Amino acid sequence: xxxxxxxxxxxxxEYKYGFNTDxxxxxxxxxxxxxxxxxxxxxxxxxxxxxEFRLKAYxxxxxxxxxxxxxxxxxxPKFDKLQYYSAPKNKPKLNSLxxxxxxxxxxxxxxxxxxxxxxxxxxxxxxxVFDSVSIFTTFKEKLAEAGVIFCSISEAVREHPxxxxxxxxxxxxxxxxxxxxxxxxxxSDGSFCYVPKDTICPMELSTYFRINNMNSxxxxxxxIIAEENSHVxxxxxxxxPMYDEHQxxxxxxxLIAMDNAEIKYSTIQNWYSGDEDGRGGIYNFVTKRGAxxxxxxxxxxxxxxxxxxxxxxxxxxxLQGDNSVGEFYSVAVTNKRQQADTGTKMIHLGKNTKSTIxxxxxxxxxxxxxxxxxxxxxxxxxxxxxxxxxxSMLIGQTCGAHTFPYIESANPTGKVEHEATTSxxxxxxxxxxxxxxLSEDDAISLIVNGFCKEVLKELPMEFAxxxxxxxxxxLEGSVG
Amino acid sequence: xxxIKDLHVEVEGEGIEILKGVNLTVNKGEIHAIMGPNGSGKSxxxxxxxxHPEYEVSKGDIMYNGESILEMDPDERAHxxxxxxxxxxxxxxxxxxxxxxxxxxxxxxxxRGREELDPLEFDDYLRDKLELVDMNPDFLERSVNAxxxxxxxxxxxxxxxxxxxxxxxxxxxxxxxxDIDALRIVADGINKLHGEDDAVVLITHYQRLLNYIVPDxxxxxxxxxxxxxxxxxxxxxxxxxGYDWLETHATVNGEAK
Numbered sequence: 001x002x003x004x005x006x007x008x009x010x011x012x013x014e015y016k017y018g019f020n021t022d023x024x025x026x027x028x029x030x031x032x033x034x035x036x037x038x039x040x041x042x043x044x045x046x047x048x049x050x051x052e053f054r055l056k057a058y059x060x061x062x063x064x065x066x067x068x069x070x071x072x073x074x075x076x077p078k079f080d081k082l083q084y085y086s087a088p089k090n091k092p093k094l095n096s097l098x099x100x101x102x103x104x105x106x107x108x109x110x111x112x113x114x115x116x117x118x119x120x121x122x123x124x125x126x127x128x129v130f131d132s133v134s135i136f137t138t139f140k141e142k143l144a145e146a147g148v149i150f151c152s153i154s155e156a157v158r159e160h161p162x163x164x165x166x167x168x169x170x171x172x173x174x175x176x177x178x179x180x181x182x183x184x185x186x187x188s189d190g191s192f193c194y195v196p197k198d199t200i201c202p203m204e205l206s207t208y209f210r211i212n213n214m215n216s217x218x219x220x221x222x223x224i225i226a227e228e229n230s231h232v233x234x235x236x237x238x239x240x241p242m243y244d245e246h247q248x249x250x251x252x253x254x255l256i257a258m259d260n261a262e263i264k265y266s267t268i269q270n271w272y273s274g275d276e277d278g279r280g281g282i283y284n285f286v287t288k289r290g291a292x293x294x295x296x297x298x299x300x301x302x303x304x305x306x307x308x309x310x311x312x313x314x315x316x317x318x319l320q321g322d323n324s325v326g327e328f329y330s331v332a333v334t335n336k337r338q339q340a341d342t343g344t345k346m347i348h349l350g351k352n353t354k355s356t357i358x359x360x361x362x363x364x365x366x367x368x369x370x371x372x373x374x375x376x377x378x379x380x381x382x383x384x385x386x387x388x389x390x391x392s393m394l395i396g397q398t399c400g401a402h403t404f405p406y407i408e409s410a411n412p413t414g415k416v417e418h419e420a421t422t423s424x425x426x427x428x429x430x431x432x433x434x435x436x437x438l439s440e441d442d443a444i445s446l447i448v449n450g451f452c453k454e455v456l457k458e459l460p461m462e463f464a465x466x467x468x469x470x471x472x473x474x475l476e477g478s479v480g
Numbered sequence: 481x482x483x484i485k486d487l488h489v490e491v492e493g494e495g496i497e498i499l500k501g502v503n504l505t506v507n508k509g510e511i512h513a514i515m516g517p518n519g520s521g522k523s524x525x526x527x528x529x530x531x532h533p534e535y536e537v538s539k540g541d542i543m544y545n546g547e548s549i550l551e552m553d554p555d556e557r558a559h560x561x562x563x564x565x566x567x568x569x570x571x572x573x574x575x576x577x578x579x580x581x582x583x584x585x586x587x588x589x590x591x592r593g594r595e596e597l598d599p600l601e602f603d604d605y606l607r608d609k610l611e612l613v614d615m616n617p618d619f620l621e622r623s624v625n626a627x628x629x630x631x632x633x634x635x636x637x638x639x640x641x642x643x644x645x646x647x648x649x650x651x652x653x654x655x656x657x658x659d660i661d662a663l664r665i666v667a668d669g670i671n672k673l674h675g676e677d678d679a680v681v682l683i684t685h686y687q688r689l690l691n692y693i694v695p696d697x698x699x700x701x702x703x704x705x706x707x708x709x710x711x712x713x714x715x716x717x718x719x720x721x722g723y724d725w726l727e728t729h730a731t732v733n734g735e736a737k
Contacts, residue, residue: 429570431532437587437588438584446572450572453574
């Protein structure tokens with residue numbers, strides 16, 4: 001259908017980030033066993049306790065089964081063929097940008113992520129992860145002045161072991177699920193952020209993940225801790241080259257918010273999604289969870305998911321502290337043969353806890369887009385409230401949209417509201433806008449923009465432009 | 481300005497003929513009214529001139545300013561000055577009237593080599609136009625047609641017409657769903673917008689609208705054809721006699737051919 005074609009040209013047809021960078025890699029054996037896990041730990045100069053953490057996770061993983069309860073079919077990753085660690089040969093223990101491999105720097109330039117601080121978006125600190133290792137973190141000093149620690153997770157293991165030891169695995173236990181266990185065993189790099197008490201992080205933090213090596217999986221680990229009365233906003237962006245083979249991305253993200261703390265976590269996910277026939281593309285199997293440990297704490301997830309061949313992802317919040325707030329704002333776009341099964345879990349444990357879920361699914365081509373969400377109100381969570389809104393938009397006749405809400409309430413004072421709608425971008429709607437002078441592309445763009453508006457406005461300003469570019473959407477209301 | 485020649489139109493892919501040889505000429509500065517019973521093809525005629533993809537021209541031609549527009553996309557026709565006020569205006573949730581109008585205005589302006597307006601200039605421009613259809617400025621921040629009453633939707637169409645300043649306006653049953661006050665406001669707006677350089681084609685069931693907007697020509701459409709044309713007095717005759725006498729006429733004509 002013509003409207004599908006227009007959408008493709010908008011989001012799918014040309015994947016601008018599909019190039020690969022020619023860098024020399026360190027040798028590393030393929031496949032996985034205890035020796036490989038130890039070797040990863042060794043490569044990263046890790047202390048004994050970290051190695052033990054990995055081994056424990058690896059042993060747990062070998063006893064677990066790959067899940068299959070979701071609404072997606074795909075060829076299982078060949079775990080014995082994967083390379084679990086991939087680092088460019090110039091080992092980046094860098095003090096200045098001049099030491100970064102020029103090819104890698106160029107890669108980030110091409111992606112529109114200049115690492116030179118003066119060229120950076122005002123007030124955004126960047127950690128750049130290339131395959132398995134963090135390449136460079138910008139604005140470290142300025143952040144340190146405010147007392148904020150922002151570095152790669154490898155560095156945190158070395159420099160701040162007490163924090164890592166205390167919090168890693170405390171929100172997502174190593175046995176949590178198959179892919180979280182695998183990640184815990186082999187995680188390579190990722191970002192670490194610690195915001196001390198009474199501190200507002202002075203700038204947006206962000207990490208750009210890039211999978212370059214064809215046969216490597218990416219297993220990054222992110223840990224963010226916001227102490228009492230602190231505030232931090234964090235954004236991650238993801239791209240990968242186009243290969244015919246599927247690549248595995250299995251990340252774990254843990255967020256911890258203490259009393260009155262707030263964490264805002266935004267994702268713009270644009271991994272390569274595969275071609276028309278479903279060849280290639282990233283398997284995006286990610287465990288993201290936040291714990292509102294303190295009273296009046298707040299964790300907010302905002303995601304714009306446009307890439308990946310298969311996405312299984314449920315950023316969740318455990319609302320432990322009384323009066324804590326959890327939010328999930330999501331736009332998931334699928335096209336071609338993409339499959340996305342994504343949503344959230346809001347687990348209400350504390351009193352007067354509140355959660356909001358706004359999910360917008362847009363399916364086109366031959367894709368399948370499912371929302372799966374769980375709202376659980378425990379016995380002690382008096383006066384817990386949830387509001388969920390799940391809207392699906394279909395473009396064309398050959399795509400699918402599904403909604404799987406699970407609601408469990410063990411407390412009679414809990415209030416749960418769920419609303420769902422499904423609409424189709426119709427010929428009549430497009431004709432109407434074309435009659436007003438807009439091209440077909442612009443018409444679809446405007447319709448999609450309107451549909452996602454509630455979610456897009458949750459993204460940090462600095463990234464709104466990027467989000468819009470990604471959706472091919474023109475921002476409206478630039479004045480007022 | 482508009483010349484429709486022996487136009488035959490089918491529903492795309494279904495082979496059902498809806499227009500069966502329509503001829504119509506509309507000149508600059510004129511107002512035409514097309515009347516007729518339900519299902520006679522009036523709305524189809526308006527949509528096909530605007531380029532609706534659901535229909536297919538099997539025979540004949542549509543000339544606009546001397547050139548055939550059959551191969552033009554709907555947006556290209558809009559750029560050329562064709563405007564359709566929809567019988568059932570479409571809702572676009574999340575997109576404000578202001579946003580749509582600015583996009584439309586600037587797209588059309590760019591296509592004609594005119595200067596685009598920035599948001600502040602555009603805001604000033606809109607204020608004047610709002611008065612024409614007596615609309616509250618709050619309305620600009622509401623989503624396009626979402627949650628509008630039937631009357632508001634119709635007024636919005638005329639407001640869009642005022643903003644986009646088309647040269648050929650096709651108004652498809654703009655009067656239906658309007659109470660008498662709204663009808664007067666809308667009709668006033670149309671009268672003010674109409675001048676010697678543009679043309680208006682009104683599609684309506686009722687003579688009522690024509691008390692406020694006086695047409696130069698009235699056409700009666702039945703069974704996919706224009707069966708009778710005349711001056712404004714024809715509308716009054718129709719109001720009295722209905723369409724029955726013409727339907728017989730149409731059949732006789734049809735058989736005679």
